[in-house]
Amino acid sequence: MNNILVAKGVSKKYGDHIALNKVSLEIPKNSIYGLLGPNGAGKTTLIRIINQITYPDSGSVFFDGKPLEAKHISMIGYLPEERGLYKSMKVGEQVLYLAQLKGMSKFEAKAKLKYWFDRLDIGDWWNKKIQELSKGMAQKIQFIVTVLHQPKLLIFDEPFSGFDPINANLIKDEILHLKENGASIIFSTHRMESVEELCEYIALIHRSEKLLDGKLIDIKKAYRNNIFKVGLGLYSNNGVLDELKDKFQILSSEYMDEGKQLNFTVKLPSNDTGSFLAHLSSKANVNNFTETIPTANEIFIKTVQSKNIHG
Amino acid sequence: MGKLALIIKREYLAKVRNKSFVVMTFLSPVLMVGMVALIVYLTKVNDNEVHTIGVLNESHYFSTDFQGTENTVFVKYRDIDLETAKDSTLKMGFYGLLYIPDEPTLESVANRSFLYTKEAPGSAIVENLEHVFKDRLRFQRLQELGVSVADYERVDLDYEINTATFLGERNVKGVNEIKAIIGGGFGYLIMMFIIIYGGFVMRSVIEEKTSRIIEVIISSVKPFQLMLGKIIGTSLAGITQFAIWIISAGLLFSILILVFGIDPGGLGAGAAQAPGLVGNAATLASGESTMQLYANELFKIPWAMLIIFFVIYFILGYLIYSSIYAAIGAAVDNETDTQQFIFPIILPLMLAIYVGFFSVFNNPHGPIAVGFSLFPLTSPIVMLMRLPGGIGEGGVPIWEVVVSILLLLVTFMGIVWLAAKIYRVGILMYGKKPSYRDLLTWLKY
Numbered sequence: 001m002n003n004i005l006v007a008k009g010v011s012k013k014y015g016d017h018i019a020l021n022k023v024s025l026e027i028p029k030n031s032i033y034g035l036l037g038p039n040g041a042g043k044t045t046l047i048r049i050i051n052q053i054t055y056p057d058s059g060s061v062f063f064d065g066k067p068l069e070a071k072h073i074s075m076i077g078y079l080p081e082e083r084g085l086y087k088s089m090k091v092g093e094q095v096l097y098l099a100q101l102k103g104m105s106k107f108e109a110k111a112k113l114k115y116w117f118d119r120l121d122i123g124d125w126w127n128k129k130i131q132e133l134s135k136g137m138a139q140k141i142q143f144i145v146t147v148l149h150q151p152k153l154l155i156f157d158e159p160f161s162g163f164d165p166i167n168a169n170l171i172k173d174e175i176l177h178l179k180e181n182g183a184s185i186i187f188s189t190h191r192m193e194s195v196e197e198l199c200e201y202i203a204l205i206h207r208s209e210k211l212l213d214g215k216l217i218d219i220k221k222a223y224r225n226n227i228f229k230v231g232l233g234l235y236s237n238n239g240v241l242d243e244l245k246d247k248f249q250i251l252s253s254e255y256m257d258e259g260k261q262l263n264f265t266v267k268l269p270s271n272d273t274g275s276f277l278a279h280l281s282s283k284a285n286v287n288n289f290t291e292t293i294p295t296a297n298e299i300f301i302k303t304v305q306s307k308n309i310h311g
Numbered sequence: 312m313g314k315l316a317l318i319i320k321r322e323y324l325a326k327v328r329n330k331s332f333v334v335m336t337f338l339s340p341v342l343m344v345g346m347v348a349l350i351v352y353l354t355k356v357n358d359n360e361v362h363t364i365g366v367l368n369e370s371h372y373f374s375t376d377f378q379g380t381e382n383t384v385f386v387k388y389r390d391i392d393l394e395t396a397k398d399s400t401l402k403m404g405f406y407g408l409l410y411i412p413d414e415p416t417l418e419s420v421a422n423r424s425f426l427y428t429k430e431a432p433g434s435a436i437v438e439n440l441e442h443v444f445k446d447r448l449r450f451q452r453l454q455e456l457g458v459s460v461a462d463y464e465r466v467d468l469d470y471e472i473n474t475a476t477f478l479g480e481r482n483v484k485g486v487n488e489i490k491a492i493i494g495g496g497f498g499y500l501i502m503m504f505i506i507i508y509g510g511f512v513m514r515s516v517i518e519e520k521t522s523r524i525i526e527v528i529i530s531s532v533k534p535f536q537l538m539l540g541k542i543i544g545t546s547l548a549g550i551t552q553f554a555i556w557i558i559s560a561g562l563l564f565s566i567l568i569l570v571f572g573i574d575p576g577g578l579g580a581g582a583a584q585a586p587g588l589v590g591n592a593a594t595l596a597s598g599e600s601t602m603q604l605y606a607n608e609l610f611k612i613p614w615a616m617l618i619i620f621f622v623i624y625f626i627l628g629y630l631i632y633s634s635i636y637a638a639i640g641a642a643v644d645n646e647t648d649t650q651q652f653i654f655p656i657i658l659p660l661m662l663a664i665y666v667g668f669f670s671v672f673n674n675p676h677g678p679i680a681v682g683f684s685l686f687p688l689t690s691p692i693v694m695l696m697r698l699p700g701g702i703g704e705g706g707v708p709i710w711e712v713v714v715s716i717l718l719l720l721v722t723f724m725g726i727v728w729l730a731a732k733i734y735r736v737g738i739l740m741y742g743k744k745p746s747y748r749d750l751l752t753w754l755k756y
């Protein structure tokens with residue numbers, strides 16, 4: 001079994017509103033999987049189905065190869081977008097309670113809690129009430145609640161909203177650490193750029209439907225548009241540009257006097273860069289040459305647009 | 312520990328440790344006892360007030376009357392006219408002036424007598440005065456008729472028909488009422504408990520919703536488990552509170568009795584005499600045996616059965632209502648939005664209490680009493696009011712009890728199922744105050 005979670009044709013309706021329409025996903029083990037899409041696309045509904053908070057009208061979900069059932073709850077950790085804890089309950093008691101609800105023994109939970117308190121530099125908060133903590137501190141506690149029971153699958157809904165930059169970084173590092181230790185992670189977000197760098201796999205969800213999914217690199221390859229950024233070392237802009245413009249599709253250009261460099265973007269007819277580079281090298285020094293890879297956001301917009309045209 | 316047990320424990324501790332719970336628990340009995348003491352004190356002060364009434368008697372009747380009592384002092388005026396008497400009564404600050412004019416007959420004297428007071432007089436004083444006139448008038452009429460007072464007193468008798476069941480058990484007047492009061496006490500207890508602790512359940516649901524912890528919890532346990540745990544945990548806290556109240560109130564009262572030397576035997580005797588007076592015990596051949604009959608009737612109330620049924624009706628009734636409260640808490644975002652939903656809950660409870668007190672008192676087995684003791688939203692209260700009369704022969708027919716409990720069970724399952732559905736959807740809905748129509752669509756999710 002290479003997938004921690006598989007969804008097959010999952011649909012969910014709320015009254016007349018279709019929240020999910022035949023969504024199928026495969027989330028590989030030990031990966032970071034981005035569930036991307038705008039607000040209201042159906043991400044939270046899908047996550048709630050995985051968490052067995054709601055149930056699909058049709059379709060099925062498999063966890064580690066077996067149909068999703070109640071006992072899997074203890075193997076999933078969920079950080080919801082709407083975060084909260086009992087305000088008047090003490091930190092230690094509260095985390096122990098929530099860990100026990102996830103099926104941990106009190107003893108086990110206590111030991112783990114010590115580990116995380118040390119790790120996240122949480123000192124003597126044990127007897128503090130949540131309402132006495134700052135928002136950032138409460139968020140740390142919430143993170144511990146999510147990961148304490150060592151879930152195989154972690155689901156973070158908008159993980160970095162509400163964290164200050166320092167804590168956001170800290171949490172990011174912790175998530176990567178958890179992945180190294182074997183956990184599979186789902187990120188759900190509408191701010192696609194925020195997690196793109198972390199995700200190996202993504203799925204784009206829009207208006208209750210999955211638009212595309214797969215390995216991020218493969219998707220980007222599929223969506224590459226053969227646009228390259230080039231920097232040529234030239235002592236003067238002596239007609240090279242005009243000559244290039246005749247032969248190639250130059251999208252934009254600029255000559256930097258100080259660096260003695262001509263920067264331009266070019267769209268090539270194919271992905272074959274060899275002849276183009278050979279041509280350039282014969283004219284001048286190629287200082288830099290990079291492919292402009294579309295961002296998830298750009299891919300998303302493009303997919304939505306093409307879908308609107310075709311569908 | 313099972314998840315349900317964990318939730319029950321948390322809800323119980325959260326409630327019991329709450330400061331307002333602790334304060335209320337220990338303050339309420341003190342307040343109660345304080346209230347009783349205050350009422351007793353005020354009544355005493357009221358009773359001890361002595362009224363002075365001036366009497367201007369121009370007639371030749373009543374010369375020996377108006378000697379004054381414990382609470383009334385009569386001051387007799389002589390040889391002044393009415394206006395002067397009024398003035399001096401006011402000046403002396405007396406309570407009032409009784410004017411008895413000079414007339415030829417006792418009848419006309421009585422008819423033309425006046426009591427002048429600054430404000431409308433107290434009924435006790437008026438009764439007291441009227442009594443004097445009545446006695447005189449009666450005495451005169453008896454004389455006119457040639458009847459001696461002794462003969463008259465022999466004529467004045469009370470009569471009560473003897474009633475019994477076909478099995479020969481004697482019924483005693485007023486016993487139905489006493490039984491209904493005992494049952495009503497249980498019913499009232501259930502109603503209070505539902506309103507107070509149902510409200511706690513509701514607030515606790517709202518708190519989880521507004522603090523947004525709900526989603527974390529229901530990703531670990533089923534919403535139904537959470538709802539049930541909350542209801543049970545809160546009611547256990549309530550039972551704890553009641554137990555503390557009963558024990559501490561008992562302690563406080565016994566301390567009061569010791570300190571103030573109130574004789575509980577005397578209180579008991581006074582209370583026991585009250586029903587006897589209904590039938591004017593003095594004229595009945597044996598007051599003693601009537602008392603015995605009442606005592607027998609009270610002993611005959613099947614207390615063990617009553618308590619068992621109290622527990623059954625209490626648990627079912629409380630679960631039905633508190634799951635509705637939980638559903639309401641889940642449907643709204645804050646407490647102010649709950650009003651429109653709470654009224655329909657309180658209504659059957661109030662109805663049950665009023666119907667119980669009016670209809671069950673009059674006729675414990677009449678159609679209204681039977682109807683309301685079968686209807687599941689009122690049966691926990693109304694049936695308990697009927698049950699002190701016993702089950703079976705002479706009491707509530709067995710089929711009624713069975714049907715009422717079966718209906719209650721079916722309703723319980725239905726309501727809890729519906730409430731759980733509303734709860735499950737509602738706890739994840741934010742920002743919008745739902746209408747009844749919304750709740751209906753939630754049931755289909």
